[in-house]
Amino acid sequence: MMRLLWFNNDGDGDFSLTEFSESEIPIWGEGEVTFKDLVDGTSKNKAGYSKIQFCGEQAKRNGLQYFWVDTCCIDKSNAVELQEAINSMFRWYRDATKCYVYMPDVSRPHSDSANGVSESWESTFRKSEWFTRGWTLQELLAPASVDFFSKEGEFLGNKTSLERHVCERTGIPVNALRGSPLSEFSITERMSWAASRETYRQEDKAYSLLGIFDVHMPLIYSEGKDKALQRLREEIDKASKGIQREDFSVVFSLSNVSDVEHFVGREAELQEIHKALSGDGSRRTVVLYGLGGIGKTQLSVAYTKRQKDSYSAIFWLNIKDESSLKQSFAIMARQISQEYPLALRLSGRDTNESLDEVVDAVKAWLSRPNNSRWLMIFDNYDNPKLPRNSDPAAVNIRKFFPESYQGSIIITTRSSQVRIGHSIQIRKLGDILMLLYLRKN
Template structure:
C-alpha cells in the first residue's frame, strides 16, 4: 500500500505495519494529479494539486503523518495493481482513522442549500467511501469543515436514501438485503459502465477480476458472484425500466443497479426450505413456492424469500411473475418485469414448492449453454474500417438463415462442438480468412491475410489450417495471431477465454493496424 507523506508530499510504500492514516474521498475532475505526476516539477501547477495540499495540511493539523488519495497513490498503468486496489479499497477506507469527504461544488456560504445536492452524493465510488470509514468529515471547496457523518445524519440519510442504522454503525451494512444495498447505488453514476459493478465489490465483500470492456456484463457477473455466497432472494426483486412493451423478459438477473431503485424497503426473511440456489448449465437452479394462474397453464407467480419492510407477522412477501418455457417445463423466464407483487401472509398458503431453473444468462449465450455446447464463440472487437470488407461465413452452416454477406457487427454467438468455421473478409484487393474451431477438444485459431482458396467446406477449412502449420502444429493452438496484410499494415486476431460453469466462451477481437497509423483503430462492440 502506498501512502502520501503529509509533510513531504512524497509517496512511501508499506507492505506491513501500515501507520495510521487519513483518506480522501472526492469526485474527479480535469487536471487530477496522478501517480506519474506527483513527483514531477509540474505537479504543483496542476488544478488537482490544491486539494492534495490542503488534505495533507488538514491531516497534519489532526495529528497524522500519512494520507491516502486514489488519484496519486495507485499506479493505474498497471492493470494488476489497479485490480488489487479496487478489490482492496473498501478495506482501506475501513482502516482509515478519518475520511475527509471533499465537496468541490459546495462553497462555505452555501452549505445549507447545496450540501445534499453535491455531486459527491451522485457518484458510484463515493458510496463505499461513505459507508466504510468509521468517521467521515465533510469539507467545502475551500476546506471549511461542515460536520461529520454522525452530526449530519439526517441530511446525509436524506441525500442518499440510506437509513440511519447503516450510517451510524458500519457493521450493520452486512445485514441489509442485496436489493437494499443495490438501491443505494441505483441513482449513482460512474464514468465507465463496468464501474457500476466494481464500485460495489467492497459493500458486498466480493472479490472478482476486473474486465474493462465487458460493459453491463460486469453487473451480471457481480450478481453471479453474490449467488455463490448468499441465498438472499432479493437479488431477483428488481423492476425493469422498459417504457414500451414489458410483458416478456428473458433474464431473472438485472443489468444495472437502477433496476433496484425500489429495493430500499425489501428485507430478507431468513433461511428456509429452498432458499439456496446455484448456477447450472440449464439456468439458476432454485426451489420456489409457485402459484399457477388458473387462466394460463404457463403463467406462475413465484414467492421469494424476502418481504417488504413491516412487522414480522404482517410483512407482505415479494412475488415475481414467471413464464414456463414451452420447450423445457422446468425452465422459467421472468415476465411482467415492471411489476413486483405484494403477497399477504394468508395468501402464501396457496403456493406449493417446485424445483425450477430460472433463465439467468442473456440471449444466445444462455441458449448455447442450455444446449450444452462445450465452446461458444463471441465477436467483441472489430476494426473501425470494417465497412471496407464484405463478411461471409464459411464451412459448417451454423447460422439459420445464413446470408451470403453481412456486417461484422451482425455476427451472432456461435456454439462449437468438434467442428470448424471461418470468416472471409473480402475487399477489392484481397481476402482475409479467419478460421477457428475445436480439434480434439482444443480451440484453434488460424489467420490467412491473403487467402486464395475458393473451396471452403468444413473439412477444407480445418485441413487448410492444419496444412498451413504443418511444420509446427503448436502454431495452430494459439490465442493470438498477427499477419502482414497485402499492401502493408497488419491484422491481429486475439481470442480471450472466459468460463461459465463447464462452458468455455471465446471472445474474438480483430484489430487492423495500418502502417501510416500509430495506433490501431478499433470499434468496440458489446
C-alpha cells in the first residue's frame, strides 16, 4: 500500500490523502509536515508546508495529479507501514515520472534566471546540504528524471543538464547517473557513494542503502548503526552468492606498508611489471630481485598505486618468516570480512591452528570462480626454501599460493634463485643510468 497526496485542481489548491496498492506516481524529497499533521488538519501551520505546496503546484504544471512526500505520506508511527515503505522506496523512485528536488539552501531569484546569471547559484548548488544526506542518494540514482529547484521555486536544471556538477560533487560515475544498472558497479564503489552522507537516525545509514543494493531486510531501530550495516552486508552477501565480479572488491589500503612521498624513476621496470601481469585472468607472477634497500618494496608500492583500478583487491603480505606471513593472512581475512562478513566463516580462535584455518579460508576465497582480479604482494621473501638452503626457518612460498591458477602475484626478494614466473632484476638507479649512457654511446 502506498499513500499519496491528491492536488485539488478545481478547488482552493488544497490537498487530500489517497491510498493506492501500488505506485507509479512522482516522488519528492523531505519536509517537516508529518502524516499526523495532515490528518489533524494542522499542516498549514508548519514551515515545511510551503515545500509541499510547491511540489503540488509543480506537479500540476507537469500535468500530474498525484505526488508523494515521504514525511507526510508515511505513517511512521505504524511500524509495519514504515517497514514496507522503506523497503519499497527505491522502486517507487525508480517508477516515478518525475522527481523534484527542492533546495532551500540554494537561491536563484527569477531575475537571475531571466538574465542568465548562473555562477553564484551553481557554487551554492554544489555545496547544498542535499548532497550530504543519506536518503537523498536513492532520490538521485533511482528516478529517470530528477529536476532541481531553488528556494524561490526557480528551475535550476535536471540530472542531465547538471550532470557535471553532480558528478564532481558526489564522485558518482556518469553512467550511474544516466541509469546504468547499479549492479554493474562494485559493492565497494556503491558504498563509497554513501560514505560521507549522514542520516538523522543512525540505523538509517544502512536502511537508506537497501535499494542501492537491491536487498530487503527488517528494520530494527534500536540495533545501532554498526549492527544495521553488518546485517546489510550479510544481505548483500547472500543476494550476490559470491559469483559476481563486484563481490570480490576489497578497499585498497597500504596502511601497513612504509611509503616514500615522492617516487621517481623506475619507469622501465614499472612498464615491465605491468606487461608481465597483464593477461586474461590466469595466474601471472613477477619476481623482483636485487640487493637489500635497493627499492624493490617501493617499486611494488608505486605499481599498486598506479594500477589499483585494474584489480578488485590488493593484499600486502610480509614474508620475513612463516609466522609473519600467517599474520599477514589474518590481516587479509579481516579486510575480506569487513566487505563480506559471511565469506570466510572462521571460528575466530586465537591459536596457531586457527591461523592455519585462516590461511586456508583466504586461499579458498581467492580461488573462487570469477575471483581472478586480485593482486598479492609477498614482500621480503629473503629466506626462500631452496635445495641449497638448509635453514629450517626457510619459507616454502608455494604452499601459501591459492590452489586455483588465477590472480596476480608480485614477490620481492634478495635471492636470484627464486624461479617463479617472470623475474626482473632491480639494479641501483646509478647503474641503470650508466647502462643507458653506454648504450647511447
